[in-house]
Amino acid sequence: MxxxxxxxxxxxxxxxxxxxxxxxxxxxxxxxxxxxxxxxxxxxxxxxxxxxxxxxxxxxxxxxxxxxxxxxxxxxxxxxxxxxxxxxxxxxxxxxxxxxxxxxxxxESTPFPRRSLRLKLDRDVVVHDGERQHAARLCDISLLGVLIETAATLPLRKEVTIDHGRIALGAARVRWRRGRLHGLVLQRSLTIEQLAMLIAHVHQVGDDGALAPLALD
Incomplete structure (x- = not known):
């Protein structure tokens, strides 16, 4: 890459x-x-x-x-x-x-502080907290973190991993929680190319339209 x-x-x-x-x-x-x-x-x-x-x-x-x-x-x-x-x-x-x-x-003027681009997703994922697995919904993703929705109450600063089946994001920490929404910060931020390829894998958009599962090492 x-x-x-x-x-x-x-x-x-x-x-x-x-x-x-x-x-x-x-x-x-x-x-x-x-x-x-x-x-x-x-x-x-x-x-x-x-x-x-x-x-x-x-x-x-x-x-x-x-x-x-x-x-x-x-x-x-x-x-x-x-x-x-x-x-x-x-x-x-x-x-x-x-x-x-x-x-x-x-x-590209804006009255608000600049943030990393966030790409909307709507995918079922599994969140692992080291002890249990929780069903969740992946709402959006950026170079630095993800937004998930889950019925579980994940403790702040808790380290978790997210598994989509086609992608594995690696470790992340819970930064904030608002109701069912949880903001997670990736322990290892993504590059532009990693994020772009991750999105392509989620939507199965590739040269042949059927990409193999992606591991972000």
Whole structure:
């Protein structure tokens, strides 16, 4: 697996951004994480280049088949997009509405403190607390932690592990609890690529559409 820092060194591709000439206005974002949202799932991508009419993104799996697709920034802003090409772990998208203000997309301004991107999930998992197993629902995941819902009352700072069957997240600690919701901090944070591949495995989106179980070592 490539670490996040290694992505900046990957060679640029020759495909043009959708709807622009080679001399058109274009901004290289390099490593800007964003979400690609389908009607039923959210995926992680890395924005590389953007223009007023389209963008190029680094992918970690093939594009999902479902349409329509939206691009969601870290501040929650969404743009309707349409895939134009896909090649060598990259894809080009066209903005479906009026020309996008590139400066607005690059700034990604928000009145709130920035948080790591959270990808929504809705999957049954098993939480192991060292003594017992508890049925739970995995609600979302980020590079640093997960949100689960369970009828069990897990003690604060308790070390647990989460098993989905297709993925194993390793050890985590209970950071906060609010009713049935529990916020867990991963003992070993994920890389961008690990998180992207984990999401692909959960949704079974791969080169052949059927990925083997993933272990995050």
């Amino acid at each position: 490539h670490a996040l820092a290694d992505l900046a060194d990957q060679a640029e591709h020759d495909e043009r951004l959708p709807g622009e000439s080679r001399t058109g206005p274009r901004v290289s974002l390099l490593l800007r994480a964003a979400k690609l949202v389908s009607p039923t799932a959210e995926f992680l991508c890395i924005l590389r280049d953007v223009s007023t009419r389209g963008l190029k993104a680094r992918l970690f799996h093939r594009l999902p088949d479902e349409r329509p697709l939206k691009l969601e920034l870290g501040n929650g802003q969404r743009f309707s997009v349409e895939p134009v090409w896909e090649k060598d772990s990259h894809a080009g998208f066209r903005f479906l509405h009026d020309n996008v203000a590139v400066s607005e997309l690059v700034r």
